Structures are given as C-alpha cells and as structure tokens.
C-alpha cells in the first residue's frame with residue numbers, strides 16, 4: 001500500500017468531512033463516500049483529472065472500507081491507459097471478475113504509483129447518476145483540487161473533458177482544434193488559472209475516453225502526449241543526477 005503524506009491525509013480527512021453534497025438534493029444522502037486521489041503523490045509525471053464520481057464506482061459504497069480509486073471496476077478508462085502504454089498489459093487481469101475488492105484497488109494504486117501517475121477527479125462529491133456538476137459544486141471542490149495539486153505537484157496534468165479543463169485553466173478551447181493541431185505536431189500546453197506553489201503547472205486537454213466522450217480521439221491525444229510527458233520526467237531525472245558530479 002502506498003503511504004500517504006500527512007498533508008494528503010489531512011486533505012482526505014477534509015474531503016471526507018465535506019457536508020456540501022449532503023445539503024444538495026442532487027447528491028446522494030451520505031450513502032456514498034467521496035472520491036480520493038490515488039497513485040504517486042510525489043511529483044508524478046502525470047496527474048489525470050476526471051470530472052466527478054458516481055455510484056457506479058464500487059469503492060465509494062459505504063459498505064466498502066478499502067482504498068478508493070476513480071473508475072474502479074470500470075475497465076474502459078484503464079484499458080485506454082494500458083493501450084497507450086501508461087500502464088502495463090498485466091493490469092487487465094484485474095477486471096476479469098465483476099466483483100470488486102480492496103485487493104484490486106490496491107493493485108491499481110500500486111501500478112499508478114510505479115508508473116509515476118496520479119488519478120483524481122475535479123469534483124470529489126459523489127452523485128448517483130452521471131450528471132454534470134453545477135458551478136457551485138465545482139467552485140466548492142476547486143478548493144480541494146488546488147490543495148491536491150499543491151501537495152502532489154505533478155509535472156503535467158491531463159484533463160479529461162472540457163469542463164475539468166476549463167475549471168483548471170479558465171481557457172475556452174475547441175477540443176477538435178486542439179486534436180487537429182496535436183496530430184500536426186503542435187503539442188502546446190496551457191497553464192493553471194492560478195499559480196499553485198512554485199510551479200506553473202502544464203495542463204493538457206483530452207477528450208473524455210469513455211461513454212459520451214470520444215475514445216478514438218482520446219487515444220490519439222494520449223498517445224501523442226505520452227512521449228511528451230514521459231520525456232519531461234526523464235529530463236528532470238537527468239538534471240538531478242548531473243548535480244551530483
């Protein structure tokens with residue numbers, strides 16, 4: 001199991017103490033727990049940001065007390081990360097049985113950790129259906145998200161879907177244009193709307209890879225971005241090693 005830092009434990013306690021969703025009729029009445037980020041929490045090469053968790057995630061049930069992981073039990077997101085090469089092929093065996101348990105959650109977290117990846121969601125408050133969160137909900141959760149970015153300090157952020165991307169950057173873009181430019185070699189990134197900590201965090205937009213998103217374009221964007229964000233890490237490691245000479 002990946003040990004959490006005191007700052008992360010404190011953030012997770014505050015997320016669990018959130019009462020915003022209990023007073024909002026849109027959300028479940030305390031039967032579901034909040035989602036927590038998972039993976040490498042110490043300057044990972046990539047922080048993936050999804051939108052919001054739903055009751056489809058078995059790790060959010062109040063009957064489950066193990067590690068919570070975004071999209072646990074939903075293989076489509078994991079399959080695309082495996083296909084692009086962010087995660088190893090062997091991880092697919094986790095999704096063979098429909099029943100979920102903590103052993104599987106811990107395996108996902110350990111693989112994320114080893115691959116220098118961190119997975120989280122913009123909105124931590126759970127909802128029963130896959131509904132788009134309103135402005136108030138996003139504003140409330142952005143405070144958690146800022147703290148999470150400061151603690152994790154990712155080298156790059158990949159936002160799945162326009163709403164998480166806009167919420168982080170305040171940039172209005174057309175994903176189709178970004179996709180087109182990226183395929184023609186323009187791999188420009190965006191920055192967080194507010195500078196957090198000592199760094200200007202790079203944010204890359206991507207289609208949501210499942211359901212109402214666009215799997216093929218998400219695959220193409222992730223494939224193009226993978227070499228870019230992994231190269232970032234290699235460069236940083238090389239710099240650190242050089243300082244010893």
Ligand SMILES: [Zn+2]
Pocket residue numbers: 018019020021022034124125126
């Ligand atoms: Zn909440």
